[in-house]
Amino acid sequence: MTDAPRRHDTLFEVEEMELNFGPQHPSTHGVLRLKLKVDGERIVDCYPVIGYLHRGTEKLFELHPFFQNVPHTDRMDYVAAATNNLAYVGAVEKLTGLVIPPRARYIRTLLAELQRISSHLLWLATHAIDIGAMTPFFYCFREREEVLDLFEEYCGARLTLNCMRPGGQPFDLPVGWTDRCRSFVEGFPAKVDEYEGLLTENRIWKKRTVGVGVLSPESAMAYGASGPMLRGSGIQWDLRKAMPYEAYGEVDFDVPVRHNGDTYDRYLVRMEEMRQSARILLQCLDKIPEGPIMAKRPRVVKGPKEGEVYHGIEGPKGEIGFYIVSDGTPNPHRCRVRPPSLLNLQTVPELAKGQLVADLVAIIGTTDIVLGEVDR
Amino acid sequence: MQDFFGPTLYEFVWVPAIKIALVLFIGVLPLITYLVLAERKILGFLQVRTGPNRVGPWGLLQPIADVAKLLVKEDVIPSRAVKWAFILAPCLVVGPAFVIFAVIPFGPSAEVTGGFDWFVTDINVALLFVLGMATIGVYGIILGGWASNSKFSLLGGLRSAAQMISYEVPQGFALVAPLLMAGTMSLTGIVEAQIEQGVWFLFWPHWWLPFGIAPFMIYLIAGVAESNRNPFDLPEAESELVAGFHTEYTGMRFALFFLGEYANMIVISAVAVTLFLGGWSRPFPNVPSLSFLELGFLPAGLAGVLWFSVKLAFFLFLYIWFRGTFPRYRFDQLMDLGWKWMIPASLGTLFVIGLWKILA
Amino acid sequence: MSAVKRFLDKIMLLDLLAGLSITGRHLFKKKVTVQYPETRREPAHRFRGMFRLDEDRCIKCTLCARDCPIDIIYIDWHKEESPVTGKNEKVLDRFDIDVQRCMFCGLCEEACPTNPKSIWLTSKTYELASYDRWENLYVDMDELMDWKIRPAYTDREVL
Numbered sequence: 001m002t003d004a005p006r007r008h009d010t011l012f013e014v015e016e017m018e019l020n021f022g023p024q025h026p027s028t029h030g031v032l033r034l035k036l037k038v039d040g041e042r043i044v045d046c047y048p049v050i051g052y053l054h055r056g057t058e059k060l061f062e063l064h065p066f067f068q069n070v071p072h073t074d075r076m077d078y079v080a081a082a083t084n085n086l087a088y089v090g091a092v093e094k095l096t097g098l099v100i101p102p103r104a105r106y107i108r109t110l111l112a113e114l115q116r117i118s119s120h121l122l123w124l125a126t127h128a129i130d131i132g133a134m135t136p137f138f139y140c141f142r143e144r145e146e147v148l149d150l151f152e153e154y155c156g157a158r159l160t161l162n163c164m165r166p167g168g169q170p171f172d173l174p175v176g177w178t179d180r181c182r183s184f185v186e187g188f189p190a191k192v193d194e195y196e197g198l199l200t201e202n203r204i205w206k207k208r209t210v211g212v213g214v215l216s217p218e219s220a221m222a223y224g225a226s227g228p229m230l231r232g233s234g235i236q237w238d239l240r241k242a243m244p245y246e247a248y249g250e251v252d253f254d255v256p257v258r259h260n261g262d263t264y265d266r267y268l269v270r271m272e273e274m275r276q277s278a279r280i281l282l283q284c285l286d287k288i289p290e291g292p293i294m295a296k297r298p299r300v301v302k303g304p305k306e307g308e309v310y311h312g313i314e315g316p317k318g319e320i321g322f323y324i325v326s327d328g329t330p331n332p333h334r335c336r337v338r339p340p341s342l343l344n345l346q347t348v349p350e351l352a353k354g355q356l357v358a359d360l361v362a363i364i365g366t367t368d369i370v371l372g373e374v375d376r
Numbered sequence: 377m378q379d380f381f382g383p384t385l386y387e388f389v390w391v392p393a394i395k396i397a398l399v400l401f402i403g404v405l406p407l408i409t410y411l412v413l414a415e416r417k418i419l420g421f422l423q424v425r426t427g428p429n430r431v432g433p434w435g436l437l438q439p440i441a442d443v444a445k446l447l448v449k450e451d452v453i454p455s456r457a458v459k460w461a462f463i464l465a466p467c468l469v470v471g472p473a474f475v476i477f478a479v480i481p482f483g484p485s486a487e488v489t490g491g492f493d494w495f496v497t498d499i500n501v502a503l504l505f506v507l508g509m510a511t512i513g514v515y516g517i518i519l520g521g522w523a524s525n526s527k528f529s530l531l532g533g534l535r536s537a538a539q540m541i542s543y544e545v546p547q548g549f550a551l552v553a554p555l556l557m558a559g560t561m562s563l564t565g566i567v568e569a570q571i572e573q574g575v576w577f578l579f580w581p582h583w584w585l586p587f588g589i590a591p592f593m594i595y596l597i598a599g600v601a602e603s604n605r606n607p608f609d610l611p612e613a614e615s616e617l618v619a620g621f622h623t624e625y626t627g628m629r630f631a632l633f634f635l636g637e638y639a640n641m642i643v644i645s646a647v648a649v650t651l652f653l654g655g656w657s658r659p660f661p662n663v664p665s666l667s668f669l670e671l672g673f674l675p676a677g678l679a680g681v682l683w684f685s686v687k688l689a690f691f692l693f694l695y696i697w698f699r700g701t702f703p704r705y706r707f708d709q710l711m712d713l714g715w716k717w718m719i720p721a722s723l724g725t726l727f728v729i730g731l732w733k734i735l736a
Numbered sequence: 737m738s739a740v741k742r743f744l745d746k747i748m749l750l751d752l753l754a755g756l757s758i759t760g761r762h763l764f765k766k767k768v769t770v771q772y773p774e775t776r777r778e779p780a781h782r783f784r785g786m787f788r789l790d791e792d793r794c795i796k797c798t799l800c801a802r803d804c805p806i807d808i809i810y811i812d813w814h815k816e817e818s819p820v821t822g823k824n825e826k827v828l829d830r831f832d833i834d835v836q837r838c839m840f841c842g843l844c845e846e847a848c849p850t851n852p853k854s855i856w857l858t859s860k861t862y863e864l865a866s867y868d869r870w871e872n873l874y875v876d877m878d879e880l881m882d883w884k885i886r887p888a889y890t891d892r893e894v895l
Contacts, residue, residue, distance in 0.1 A: 019527065041707070068805040071841035132606060132704025135759055138423035142768050149780070156784035156858070162841045170846060174781065197758050201751040204607055204703045358610065358706045422759045425769045701759045702752065 016044055021360070023052050029126060029364065030371025034348075038357060046352040046360070048345060053375040061335035066092050066166055066301045069335070074160040076337065077373040079122050082115035082151075083315035085164040090245060091311035091322035092166040095303045102247075103291040104168035109247040110181070110284050111154070111163055112313075113277045117188070118147040119316035120274050124195060127267070127365035131208050136195055143191050146184050153177055166301050168294035178285055185281045192274055200268070209263040213351040213363040216261060223350075224343040227318030228269045229367065233261035239314035251283040263366040270368075300330045310338075317341055317368050337376060341369040395496045396478050404477055408638045409439040415696050422700040449627035454525055457624065461523035466625070466632035468516030472509040473639035479505055480646045481564045483656045483680035494656070494677050495564060502563040503555060506647055507548055510602065513640065514540045517611075520633065521621035533621035535707055536611035540602055542714040547598035549722035553577075553591035553729050554651040563647075567655035576654040580729075587732060590725040592652045594718055596694075599644040601714065603637060606699040610707050645691035653687045656680030779860045784840045786861040787833055789877065794854040796826040800844035808834040809844060831877040836869060 021034035031052035037045040057076060061069050073088045074081040086108055093100060125140035148158040153174055155163035163169070199205045215225070217233045230237055238255040240248040256272035258265035303326025312321030318340025327333040344367045351363045413428065413435060420427030428435035453462055479502040483494025499505060514537050521533015554577045555561060558569035570576055580588040601608040611621060622633045649655060657680070705713065770777060779785065801809040812830040817823070845856050866872035875883070 017527070064805050068803060068843060071805055071839055071843070128703065132609070133702060134419075135423050135700050135762075138425060139762075142424060145768075152783060153780040154782070156780070156782040156842060157840065160839065160841070162843075171782070194758055198701070198755045199703075202703065202755050203749075203751055204705055207709050208703060208706055356706060356708065418763075421763050421767070424762055424765060424767055426767050429771075697756060697760065701755045 019357070029369060030374075032345075032364070032369070032371055032374070034360070034364075036352075036357070036360070041356045041358075043352050043355055043357060043360060046349040048348060050342075050345070050371070050374050053371045055376065057376040058335055058337060061332055063331065065330035066096075066303070066332060069332070070165060071160065071162045074162055075372060076339070076376055077315070077317065077320070077341070077370045078159060079370050080115050080119040080316045081159060081161040082111045082163055083119075083313060083320060085161060086112050086246070087311060087313045087315070087320045087322050089164045089166045090313060091309055091324050092301065092303075094311050095307050095309040095324055095326055096166070096297075096301055098167050098295050098297055098301075100168045100295050101292045102289050104293045104295075105246045106284050106288040107169050107173060107293065108164060109251070110281060110288070111151075111161075112246070113280050113284070114147050114150060114181075116277045116316045117274055117281075118144050120270050120277075121147075123270060123316075123365075123368045124267075127362075127368075128199065130361045130365045131205070133199065133205070136198055139191070139195065143188070150177070150181055150184065153180070165294070167297040168292070170294070172293050178288070181281065182285050185278050185285070188278045189275055192271060192278075196271060200271070206264060208359075208362060209267060209366075212263045212355065212359045213366055214260070214262045215347055215351060219347065219350060220261070223346045225318065225347055226340050226343065227314070227316070227368075228266050228273070229318065229344050229347065231255065231257045232266035232269045234259040239312060239319055243312075245311075245313055247284060247287075248280075250287065251280050253280050253283075263362050266366050302326075302328060302330050303332065304328065312338060315340060317370065317373070318344060320373075337373075339373040339376065341367075341371075341373040345369050345374055392478070392497050399477050399482075399496060400474055403482075404474065404639065404642065407642060408635055409443065411638050411642065411692060412442065412634075413439050414692070415699070418693065418696045419700050422697070443631070446627055446631040451629070452624075452626045454624050457525045458523040461519045463629075465516050465520030465523060466629050466636065468519060469513050469636035470516075470632050470639060472512040473636055473643050476506050476509050476643045477646070479563055480643075480650060481567055481655055482684050483677040485564055494681060498562055498564045500560070500562045500565070503551060503561040503566075506563075506643075507544070507551065510640075510643070511541075511544060513636070516636070517621055520625070524621070524624035526624055529621050529623045532611045532623070536604055536621055539604070539608065539611065539707070539710055539714075542711055543598045543601040543608075543718070546594055546714065546718035546722040547602060549719070549726055550591040550595040550598060551647075551651065552726055553588070556726070556729050556733055557581075557588070563650050563655075566651055567657060570654045571657045576652065576657075576659075578652045578654075581732065581736065587725070587729055588652060591722065591729070592648070594722045594725065595648055595652070598714075598718060599648060600695065600698060601710070603640040603644055603695075605637075605641065605695055607702040607705050608710055609699075610704055610710065641692065641695055642688070645688050645695070648691060649684060649687040656684040658683055779862065782858060783860050783862075784842045784845075784857040785859045786835070786864060786883075787844075787855060787857055787875075788859050788883075789831060790854050791828055791831075791877065793850050793852065794828060794831075795850060796828055797849060799847040799849065800855055803843045803847040805841065805843060806837055806839065808837050810834075828877065833875050835864065835873045835875055 016037045016039050019036040019038050021032075021036055023031040023033045033049040033052065035047040035049060036043055055075075057072055060072050064072075070085055070088060073084040077084050092098075121140040121144045125137040125144075128134075128136040128140075151161060151163070152158050154177060155161050155171060157163075163171075215229060215233050217230075217235050220230050220233045220235065226237075234257060236255065236257050239245070240253075241255055253276045254272075256269045256276070258269055303324070305328040306326075308323070308325045310321055310323045312319045319338065320340050321338035323334075323336040323338065324332050325334040348363060348367060351367075352360050355363065416438075417427035417435065428438045431437045431441045453459060478496040479499060481495040481498075485495070485498070486493045517540070518533050518537045521529045521531075521536070524530070524533075554566055557573075557577050557580050558566040560566060560569065566577075573580070575581065575583065576588070578588045578592050579586045600606075604611055622630055625633060656677075796811070796813040798811050798813075801807070801811045810830060810832040811828070813826045813828050815824050816827050818825040818827075840857060842857055845853055845858075848855050864873070
């Protein structure tokens with residue numbers, strides 16, 4: 001049954017049991033396999049096995065020209081497609097030196113923040129249902145429907161958006177979109193209050209999440225964690241403030257930071273991020289300028305002969321970045337993705353050691369991984 | 377019949393047998409199957425969606441579809457499972473739950489209705505009987521978890537058993553409180569005591585000084601834990617242990633476990649209604665101006681059954697409401713809650729109630 | 737004082753009651769279920785659904801086939817003398833799309849240079865499920881032009 005050594009130092013002979021938190025499991029978000037060594041209820045060791053969703057995305061990038069790769073980026077972190085698109089087109093623009101018009105920048109910011117809200121709603125829904133509360137799932141999806149409807153009106157698809165191109169935006173905002181967006185955003189903080197009323201002060205929720213999966217700031221930095229994993233442990237680092245891109249330099253928002261590094265703090269960070277996203281959206285809707293939406297660019301964009309660039313943005317799960325090497329042809333020579341979920345997943349063995357098996361579910365939920373991004 | 381087998385056999389065997397068959401087949405089994413539908417509908421309504429509504433109007437034929445589906449499923453017994461235990465386990469969960477219905481009074485006794493008692497039997501240690509039967513259900517769960525020969529099932533079964541045993545202690549203490557208030561262990565006697573004293577034991581001794589709320593809350597929480605329901609449903613937590621002790625059960629055996637859980641729910645609610653909410657008596661049992669609530673136009677104590685059903689429905693709705701709202705407790709926190717908080721709290725309430733009984 | 741308040745809060749389970757009231761309120765609110773297939777939501781104007789082709793407008797530039805990220809558009813054309821104008825014109829032999837592998841990204845529609853477009857996705861049709869893979873999901877030119885929009889929302893077919 002197991003190859004663990006038997007311990008002879010206790011009164012009874014104790015064996016560690018090897019448990020497979022298999023690829024098919026209702027609460028690993030996707031096909032993640034965790035090989036656990038448990039001693040009764042306590043986890044002694046946790047070894048993640050990934051690769052069940054590998055589709056060769058990075059190789060696919062090399063086979064097509066720059067602008068054809070945008071649909072492939074949608075499918076990595078399929079929950080937050082717009083931020084993937086944004087990272088990729090931002091990298092291509094940096095590589096080729098394109099400057100995009102201001103209206104396009106604002107539209108991109110709007111889409112990215114809507115996507116952040118949608119991704120965090122999905123995170124909250126699945127995290128809550130893993131811990132046992134089934135109703136926030138439905139409430140969050142009700143709000144997410146509205147966001148997906150907004151996306152559908154803008155670019156024609158709800159999940160795999162393909163809504164940005166190197167050089168600007170392919171479509172302009174349809175008539176009435178800003179009004180619908182505004183009415184959604186104005187009603188949104190009340191909904192966040194509803195979720196908070198169900199969970200934040202709830203003693204059962206607090207018992208399940210306070211003190212569970214504590215990540216120290218040094219560990220977080222050593223593992224390369226980013227996003228709410230980092231900000232929940234006290235490190236104030238948000239790429240939207242540190243290296244502003246698109247229209248983030250021109251809007252006013254706060255970045256929530258908490259200092260305990262446990263699951264409850266990360267939950268609070270993400271809830272507050274949703275509220276701040278609503279704030280950014282309102283400001284963008286007010287400030288969006290008129291003008292062209294696509295820069296002047298050749299039909300087929302080519303990178304420089306020996307160019308390389310890294311461009312990272314703050315996605316909902318963390319820092320998503322693209323490292324692109326070009327060789328003068330319309331196809332990239334190499335396109336490497338910095339997946340935030342993979343680097344956040346690295347922290348799971350450390351977070352899980354010494355915790356109970358029931359906490360493992362909470363820990364996987366709080367790292368907010370999407371296997372499409374981990375495996376690409 | 378009476379002179380064929382002798383009067384004692386008639387009075388003690390045949391009549392109760394027929395009565396309990398009626399109670400089970402007309403009352404309990406349809407209630408359990410439609411409780412499944414009600415839970416899905418009410419959970420749906422709590423979650424801004426309609427529940428099942430395709431099979432029959434408002435989904436009313438859904439339980440029949442579910443039963444038909446479960447009956448025709450392939451019956452899989454794992455090859456290395458312990459067969460006799462595997463087959464016996466669901467019966468041990470369901471059987472005791474049904475047996476408890478023999479002592480619960482659904483309506484008044486023969487003196488009030490004129491010849492027909494609305495209960496199957498009235499033993500004078502009914503409360504003890506209820507507690508005893510409830511414990512046998514634990515054995516069924518352990519057996520089911522162990523017999524499946526699967527790590528997940530074993531863990532689930534052991535956890536469930538530990539949880540149920542730990543919460544039987546505060547449940548028992550909380551049930552002693554109505555015993556103190558009424559002075560008798562017979563369930564019919566307790567209901568009659570509530571009518572006599574003119575106050576439901578929930579609001580005992582006076583509605584403005586309700587000591588009865590404390591044992592009621594403790595019994596409610598312990599009852600939710602006993603029936604493995606949210607927020608104490610870790611043994612069957614889908615996201616953690618797949619399905620706990622009933623992972624390996626399919627078809628009708630699984631249906632029996634499922635039915636057993638709902639039967640347990642109904643039994644605990646029925647006992648709570650009898651002990652704390654006045655059983656079949658009307659609200660405000662001692663206020664004569666509200667005697668229209670007695671519904672005297674209904675014959676032979678049917679009014680009592682109606683009130684009992686309303687209160688039972690309220691309890692079952694509470695169970696479903698809890699399931700829709702709360703997250704789940706982790707196992708060690710659950711045990712902590714049971715041993716460190718519920719037991720001292722229940723002992724404390726017993727002390728206060730006993731003191732009041734002596735002094736006042 | 738706050739210690740007393742915290743103790744009372746713990747005993748009276750106020751946080752749990754707040755949660756119960758939130759879900760309880762939803763019992764009486766309007767439900768968001770859409771009873772499909774009796775009621776269908778109409779997709780947005782720009783919704784990327786099934787293709788349609790207009791052969792007359794098509795100038796056979798094959799830009800759509802070149803831009804497709806998964807190369808599922810197969811175009812063949814040849815030049816022949818047109819009986820109408822007497823000049824050498826391109827004639828479309830084959831315009832097949834392998835819908836099984838299509839990801840409905842819309843790059844082909846963007847690439848089409850004609851105005852109005854000759855190939856477009858905004859037909860609002862998303863119910864493409866089929867029992868037979870090769871019968872319905874590999875559409876050739878005639879099917880692309882003639883298939884019935886299902887369900888029928890409006891009889892407008894254009895962008």
